[in-house]
Amino acid sequence: MRVGDRSVARTFTVFVDLDGTLAVSPISSVIREAYSYIAINSGTNVSEVELHSWRTHIELIKRADPLAFDWDYIYRVVSKFFGVSSGYSIEKRLQELCHLSKLLDNASEVLEELAHTVETLILATNGLIKYQRCVIETLGLDKYFDAIFTPDNRGCLKSCEKFYAVPAECNQRVVVGDNYTFDIYYPKKFGLKAIHVLRSESDPYLKWLGIKRVYEPDAIINSLKHLSVALLKL
Template structure:
């Protein structure tokens, strides 16, 4: 039987990783201790990430070990920081957590309904898999696709090649338009945007109607412009999802 895949983004969709609140602050603290001047280390790290994104070096933009190593070299410091080790150090509850209480149950229900589940994330496996294991997500996914393993990053369509070879991708769910919705729409896959802050008038609408509402289209366009703040990219038809959900639980109403 041909596999029917439902693919998921991770950060901002299913889980919270330890980078913002724990890993980056420790990196900044370590570097700052080596300096004799007050420098905004976080700004330098983020700027290098954004520079790589702007140059369409998306795979490299999520290699935090390489970015931090480059920053340290540019500051002429001798310290060595292993981001992977810091992620493992801080991957513990409550530093990492699921974004909804019933995520595991919902994913399990989709599997019961004979869907195969895959993670498709721009986060490297060395950063994502430890968090998935801590939160119990690893047991529910058949495969995890990351840039360091496949050599591609969203929205490059080739990131989904391995799944397309062994089945049909039914839908992709994510919280970003520029990475998730564009990817799915370009491949003709059902695109599902998760937005946990939808206004009540949209939440009360039927699932299949929300994406057509003018209120949502404005939200969509504002989000698109925020995600592309470093580029002058026009709002595209491909940026509108087929569905917008406010909770992962709503997926059981679609599938």
Template sequence: MSKRWISFDLDGTLMQNPFGAWVFPEIARVISIQLGREHDIVSEMVAEHEQRMSQKRYVEAYDWDDILASRCDAWSIEKMIDIESLVRKHSVMPKVKLLEDGILQMLEEIKKRGFSLAVVTNGFYKFQAPVMEALGLLEYFDEIITPERAGTGKPDPVILQKLQGEVIAHVGDRLDHDVQLANRSHVTSILIERNLPEELLKLQPRMRANDHGMPLFCLEKWRRECKNLLLLELPELFMPRMVIHSMGELLSALDEQGMG
């Protein structure tokens, strides 16, 4: 019998990683010490990441060690930091956390319904696995698809093709990565958005996506993702098929769609 998959994004969807609050600030401190002055190396790294993404160099865009090495070369200093080691150092609670209570129980229930679970993330395995392990997530997933393993990243549909069987739905928090990936792959796109306005919050998940207020809400969200407030029209590929405000809604949302 062919496997039926539900795939999940990680960061912003299931968990909070330590990069923003702990890993990047430590990198900045070490580099500033090496240079002998305060220097915002993180902004340079993020700019390099965004440039690589715009060039669809999805694997290189999330190779933070390579990005850091390139910035160190530019400043003629030695790269003395191993980012994987920093991630492991900071993968302890409360530096990392699950974004909701009950997430592990929800994953267990989905597995009981006969689904196979996959992570489809743009983070390298060496950066994601320590966080997943610390939070108890690792054991729930049958596959973990990452850019350096797949040879590409979201939103390239090729990354979902690494799953053998039928992908029923992909759940994520970003329109440009997750929703676009699912729609391009002809898979049900499920957006998790924990900051829904009240008028959308009161609707059922399958009704939210079709509500007249959703296109404008998604356009504003896409502008924030792109850091471009001048975008005027949201591509249809970026419109989710279902919208949930918490992982606690996912099971009922799957039932609504006849997927449960």
């Protein structure tokens, strides 16, 4: 966990997303590999497997259930539906490939700077810790953060208000992330500020959850290298 001098830090609590914001990991390719396993062993088109898994994922998100991002749970549900025995572990396969994880935008330098300019720095991800731990350790991210918030230690997803609960003295909360639904829409709905790291205009959750772009981010940046300046302007 984070150590160092915070005497000049602003009284911000900054929640920084992991996947797609700070780093990319092999999790998506591992999930696709798992669905291909189901398709091959059931004689089903992989697109049908992916659609069923996505619908399961969305139904769990609607309940803010941490199982929405438990990919092994979803795999078991989907494999049972298609009559395939559960013979694949997404968690285990990810650990084998976790060395392929990569930081984006020189994220370590950005986080090092933030450690001296904000009061509290929290890694906030919808990914369960059993999947994110190897990414965090591989990339050496743990040392920059005061805490790591995941659905399994917060009891819900980033779509629920209690996910962002911190002590009352933390008077300015800011979310930084690349996904409109989870990093802009819900934080703004709950009264937090939000900085959008714009990697893509696409967000399939908007359609599937029936969400409109009714909230604007407080800042939009196209690279983490602009994050410190964006925070200073809030």
